[in-house]
Structures are given as C-alpha cells and as structure tokens.
Amino acid sequence: MVKVPGPFKTPPSIKLDPKPLAEVPAEPLSPAQGGARAPLSASRRSEIPVFEVMQITDEVGRRRHAGHDVVSLCAGEPSARPAPGTLQPAGYTGPLGTTPLREAIAGHYRSWYGVEVDPARVAVTTGSSGAFQLVFLTAFDPGDRVALVSPGYPAYRNILTALGIHVVEIASGPATRYQPTPELLDEAVREHGDLAGLIVASPANPTGTMLGRSELAAITAWCSARGVRFISDEIYHGITFADPAVPQRDRRGVSAIELDGEAIVINSFSKYWGMTGWRLGWALLPEDMVAPFEALASNFALSPPAPAQELAMRSFSDETYEERDRVVEGFARARALILEAESSLNWGTAAPSDGAFYYYSELGPQLERFGDSSSYARALLEGADVAVVPGGDFDPVAGHRAVRLSYAAGEAAVAEALDRIIRFQG
C-alpha cells in the first residue's frame, strides 16, 4: 500500500510565536554576543495560497515513482514542442527582449489580427507569469482595486494580493459564459468603489469560455471611458474550438489590441506553441508604460531567457503555425470525447469549453457521495489513479463544487481517464 500525503490543502504558513514578554531579558544580548536570535517570520505579502495544480502534479509524480499508472488531466500543459539540436551560446539580452523577436511578435499581430503594433511596445518576459508581475507593478500601486472574474486563474489574485493590491472578485456563471459584462462591472464599482484595473482571459482558465468581438468591445469601452487599465490575458489564443457561426477572422480569439490601442495584452509561448518550460511570454504595453516597465524589468529580471528567445524566433512561420494547428486538432478530438461522455459522467452544469483545453464542471450528484470536489479528487486519485483539479483554487466561493479536467494530455489519456472515472463512480 502506497502512502500518499493527506488532502490537497495549502500547508499552513509556519509562524513563529514571539517569546512571551516575561522571557525576554531587559537588555538582550545580540546574536554576535551569544544572545538568542530574534524570532523571524516570512513577510505578510507571502501569505498567499500555493497553486494547488502544481502540488497535485508533484503528487502525480510521486505516485508514478511508486509504480502507479496515473492518468493526469491535471496540468494545463501540451506535450513539449520539439527543440532544435543546437542553440547558440547565450548571454543577456536587452531587458525587453531581442529586437528581432520583438519585431517578430509585432508581425504575429499583423498576420493573425490584421493590426500594426510598434515593436517598441512589445516586452518579452519570463513567461506570461513574468509579464503579470511586471505589468501589475507598473500599472498599479498598493491599495488600488483590480477586478477579475471568479472562477479564474488563481495567480492573478495571488500576485495582486502579494503586491498589496485589492482584488475585487466578480462572481460569474453560465448566464454570462463565466465572463464579465459592463453590468457586472457597474455592480462591482457600486459595491467596492472605483477600479484601477480589470483582468480578463479569453479563452479563460479554468472554464475555457471566450468573449465574442462585441462582448469584448463592450468591456474595453467600459474601461476606457472610466480610465480603468484593461489587461487581456490571451495565452490561449489559437487553442479554440469555435462554433461555425463565429466569423473566420475571430476564430483564434479576438485580441483586445484590435479594439483598444491602450489595452495591455499578455501572451506566452507556453500553450499554443507548447513551450511551457522555456519560460517565455510577452506583453503589449501602452506607450506610457514602456519606460517604467523597462526600469522594473531591467532590475527584476535583467533580461528574459536568451535560448528561449532564439527558439521562439522559429514560432511565426507558416510551417510552425500548421504544426501547432495540428496539435490543436488533437485537443479538439480529446474535447469531443469528454462532451460525448457528459451524460455517463453524471456531473452537473459544465462551462462551454470554447478553447484552452479545459473542461470545468460542477460535480452535481457526485457531491452527495463525496461531499466536495477536493474529497472527490482525492478519492479518484487514490481509487482510480486519475488526477483532476478541484475548483477551490479557481473560485474560493463555489469552486468546492467543481472540478477542472485538462485535455491537453491528449486523446488516449482522456479516453482512459473517462473510462476509469465512469467505472470508479459505479
């Protein structure tokens, strides 16, 4: 019997209780004089939850190491894009990336979205995660209010919180395709006060839902009328399964930059290009943010990784787009398997999975048996060696009723996982 650690819970942060006053000598000796060290503790900024997906991924690794045949629908990670046999020796690059790559990224906006972007406004970063840190630092001050929807990608909330920025969570659901609307934003302002920013992802994680051109335009217009910085996370562009009614030009996702030249667009080589481990992303910045962003980037990161930038230069050819589109066709087949199995899964309401290789569903009748999605996920991993992610990370209020499946694992893994889940539920 393999021993697995207890439920997926954020370990409580270790706090050292300060000594009771009575025990502290009136004039304590310094550590150099042989006195006791004053108790140290981690910063209050670091009191944010760990990303549960990464903990479960770790646990999947442990179970595999112990001989279990685990099927993981946990991490949002496509199989890695083949790397060239040789890369050039690499030194630092400019803090915003190499000029050829910044120009190539601008060219990507021309070819996918028909928009001219000045390469000087392109900042290459260490993944989109690096872009979030630098964009939030550049755009907001401690105490500012920034809105996002729940369920949503947990790192937005956690990075903002660590930076002392107030997070305004907008509860969303099927009525708005789990996306914000001007009405929901008005309501958030009435309840919490003026916003400094809004973060939106389309396709979104964990729901996979997308905003159409007119819905996105309504949101960018709402923000620009009120001086609210609009941040569009477009990391899942290109991984879309749009219905045939969506016009061809919008099928890969509508970029906020098409609608509002002042929008901050964040993207990454991780998902469509399958380069998660290379840690490379980018931001399109409004002109007023370029110099302050560069000041921060040059201190925080010095430069984005050079070998990754060299590989990324090979991302925008017709040949690479075709290769990546074939990978997306594989995701589409895996997605179809889940949609076909919906009634046998016997779960509750699911978000429409428009893109981003995620399927987010309430557990419905399964909750009566398992209590909540954390217990369900734990029982499924122990009983059937299938890893799924409970929704609590994505939605602190209602996520305990939902799970996320990532079908980036591919058709065979998804077929096997569905089989096991259905047998496990009996």
Ligand SMILES: Cc1ncc(COP(=O)(O)O)c(C=O)c1O
């Ligand atoms: C919505 C979203 N944004 C950003 C990221 C971060 O990706 P990276 O830092 O690899 O670019 C992820 C990763 O899963 C994501 O789901």
